[in-house]
Amino acid sequence: MAEPMMIFAAQEYRDRVAKLQMGMAAQGLDALLLTTPADVFYVTGFLTRFWASPARPWFVIVPVADDPVAVIPSIGAALMGQTWLHDIRTWDAPDPRDDGISLLTGALADLVPAQGQIGVPMGLETHLRMPLADYDLLRAQLAPRQIVDATACIQRIREVKSEAEINKIRESCAIAGRAFARVPEFAAEGQPLSCVFRDFQIALLTEGADWVSYVAGGAGPDGYGDVISPAGPQPLRRGDILMLDTGAVKNGYFCDFDRNFAIGRASDTARRAHAALWQATEDTLALLRPGWRACDVHAALCANLQKYGATPSGGRLGHGLGITLTEWPSFTPLDETPLREGMVLTLEPGCVTGDGRIMVHEENIVLRKDGAEVLSPRASHELPEITA
Amino acid sequence: MAEPMMIFAAQEYRDRVAKLQMGMAAQGLDALLLTTPADVFYVTGFLTRFWASPARPWFVIVPVADDPVAVIPSIGAALMGQTWLHDIRTWDAPDPRDDGISLLTGALADLVPAQGQIGVPMGLETHLRMPLADYDLLRAQLAPRQIVDATACIQRIREVKSEAEINKIRESCAIAGRAFARVPEFAAEGQPLSCVFRDFQIALLTEGADWVSYVAGGAGPDGYGDVISPAGPQPLRRGDILMLDTGAVKNGYFCDFDRNFAIGRASDTARRAHAALWQATEDTLALLRPGWRACDVHAALCANLQKYGATPSGGRLGHGLGITLTEWPSFTPLDETPLREGMVLTLEPGCVTGDGRIMVHEENIVLRKDGAEVLSPRASHELPEITA
Incomplete structure (x- = not known):
């Protein structure tokens, strides 16, 4: 049963940890404490859908100058034992008296000097996946050690993908591309959403996804009102624009892109909107380079949409992508994160097509030294019509 | 597009909030602050897979004597607008300067007097889904208001399901039952896991799941080494016991049960283990009543397994179930939560079948006044053999 964990060779994880440790040393951190599925997977390769159970916390410590230590519920010992980690400490969780906190305190106290600092991600797009009361207890027990924000330390490393990671994301994108190509087989007038x-x-799944973490979309005349709803029983009608958006997962890596389909013949409004979205994406892709800031992409997409006669919708117009459906940065007017070679990103312009209606269009890319490489099979310039 | 949110009539949510408010009043809480998908869905009916994106926090405030207030990213306004909530406040997230914290502080400051208390779940099986730095800021801005633990307040209400909820869980169980019945169509010797x-x-999905939040399992001679792993490419072999475990979702409600299959003829070891697991479950089901504690179920399952010659495995032997894959309580020796009428629970005995190998068996039940009603289509007493 060793195969599930062999997504990457151990060296991939060692390289990641070495980069994290350089950042930690620069920030004066003696250890990182990680609690989320993505951060734990990133460092260890530990991949399970069992995170869907909120019952138990899981901890990985990255010391500044040694290999990571897993402090985890015993139910995960066998699976963590298949990763490259060699120091795995377990307790029988859930334990209402002490759910791993003594074990975690002990491990951190051994690794971090009394005057030292422990980094925990505390900033935008993060959360702490453990009970708050236990975190307060941990902090008190570890004093005078300080727990400080390590958001930047993690994000600056995770946001630049290795070629091995890029290949995994490309594979997820290819799976979704094949599934989108089959939408006309099952989406037709009269079919419930x-x-x-x-x-x-x-x-x-048929095209190769390990699982499907995200599907959303919408359907309506010339567009849809929102892009995060589950589907209801309402049937597709002639004149609807159907949008499907997915985060399918293969080997722990996501794609995140959407596609539009006209049910019957597309109206001029919908065709023009789709053409503007496609062309605004195309023009932005042609210009995008490392050194742009996230907000520059937002500005470029808006300017290009307007150039093609479309009114940009609100909200962010793309974001990072990798081991969660969405990662930082965000293409908003406020995010000044510099874009760097190796970042995997989504470009997701949206435009207003009517009262309370929008259309969106999304592609996944990796930023190369000389510009964007598109990872998702590029949408067709023409809005596809399902006229069967 | 109103249909997706109409999982229950508004009265169901009003009843829930009224019960929460009684608990809040008893504990001296002026408001609850909820941040997780399950708590938000429970109170509002807001259901979306968009939680898969960690980019944005979402907040729902339950005042002690008024309707809930949603403080959410504007991308969710349309969907939240389809729920029974009428006070929905939004901001453009993610905002690196202020990701909803001013808006949330203002809402809470209006609803909670300066000497008041705000409840947040902080205990076992909870976490806070917002950035820690923002939580610290919120707490400072709201002072002298106190933020206190509200775990029990939420859990004592959520753990007892309404008939409407029980029907939803029964439906999810039926879907999984039909899917399990089809396993012999696709699981056979030589087929990769x-x-x-x-x-x-x-x-x-074919049998009606809206989505599949959890699939895990294992396969090996006379049992499997762990129950939370994703599948690898290794083929099923004659003599393997295949176990599949699922949390399929319909209308936001989960099932959580597993089934075992012998690939080829089952060995005596595997047949005896399956019979012991089945009979230990049967005997425990016959005795279980409201008033038992969670630890009593653990003790009964262990005693019954031993009565039938099986060695109980470690870990918890069942848990609550509903709007997440697993809920409290936990059937461990340490959990003294009283079991009450209306609780939906899983019974999940496991036994050791060899060196590093176990078999597990799981059913979903609702606890009635006079005993357990089984919601999952009961497993067959005989271990099914796939001999095609």
Whole structure:
């Protein structure tokens, strides 16, 4: 049963930890404490859907000058034992008296001097996946050690993907591309949206997804009102624009892109909107380079949409992508994160097509030294029509 | 597009909030602050897979004597607008300067007097889904208001399901039951475990699941080494016991049960273990009543396993179930939570079948006044053999 964990060779994880440790040393951190599925997977390769159970906390400590230590519920010992980690400490969770906190305190106290600092991600787009009362207890027990924010330390490393990671994301994108190509097989006038969502998930699995963490979308005349809803029983109608958006997972890596389909012949409004979204993406892709800031992408997409006669929608127009459905940075007017070679990103312009209606369009890219390489099979310039 | 949110009539949510408010009043809480998908769904009916994106925090405030207030990213305004909530406040997230914290502080400061208390779940099986730095800021801005632990307040209400909720869980169980019945169609000697997992997810969707939040399992001679792993490419072999475990979701409600299959003829060891697991479950089901504590179920399952010659495995032997894959309480020796009428629970005995190998068996039940009603289609007493 060793195969599930062999997504990457151990050296991939060692390289990641070495980079984290350089950042930690620069910030004066003696250890990182990680608690989320993504951070734990990033450092160890520990991949399980068991995170869906909120019952137990899981901890990985990255010391500044040694290999990571896992402090985890015993139910995960066998699976963590298949990773490259050699120091795995377990307790029988959930334990209402002490759910791993003594074990974690002991491990951190051994690794971090009394005057030392422990980094925990505390900033935008992070959360701490452990009970708050236990965190307060941990902090008190570890004093005078300080727990400080390590968001930047993690994010500056995770946001630049290795070629091995890029290949995994490309594979997820290819799976979704094949599933999108099959949408005309099951989306037709009269078909309930809930059935379309179900068949789309089946197509994603059939085409090779390990699992489907995200499907959303919408359907309506010339556009849709929102892009995060589950599907209801309402049937597709002639004149609807159907949008499907997915985060399918292969080997722990996500894609995140969407596609639009006209049910019957597309109206001029919808065709023009789709063309503007496609061309604004194309023009932005041609210009994008390392050194741009996240807000520059937002500005470029808005300017290009306007150039093609479209009114940009609100909200962010793309983001990072990798081991969660969305990662930082965000393409908003406020995010000044510099874009760097190796970042995997989504470009997701949206435009207003009517009262309370929008259309969106999304592609996944990796930023290379000389510009964007598109990882998702590029959408067709013409809005596809399902006229069967 | 109103249908997706109409999982229950508004009265169901009003009843829940009224019960929460009684508990809050008893504890002296002026408001609850909720941040997780399950707590937000429970109070509002807001259901979306968009939680897969860690980019944005979402907040719902339950005042002690008024309707809930949603403080959410504007991307969720349309969907939240379909729920019974009428006070929905939004900001453009993610905002690196102020990601909803001013808006949330203002809302809480208006609802809670300066000497008041705000409850947040902080205990076992909880976490706070917002950035820690923002939580510290919120707490400082709200002072002298106190933020205190509200775990019990939430859990004592959520753990007892309404008939409407029980019907939803029964529906999820029925879907999984039909999918399990189809396992012999796609699990056979030589088939890679990863394909079996994929086909099982397809079967769950085909049988009516909205999505599949959890599939795990294992396969090995006379049992498996762990129960939380993703599947690898290794093929099923004659003599393997295949176990599949799923949390399929319908209308936001989970099932959580597993089934075992022998690939080829089952060995005596595997047949005896399955019979002991089945009979220990049967005997415990016959005795279980409201008033038992969670630890009593653990003791009964262990005693019954031993009565039938099996060695109980470690870890918890069942848990609560509902709007997450697992809920409290936990059937461990340490959990003294009283079991009450209306609780939906899983019974999940496990036994050791060899060196590093176990078999597990799981059913979902609702606890009635006079005993357990089984919600999952009861496993067959005989271990099924796939001999095609």
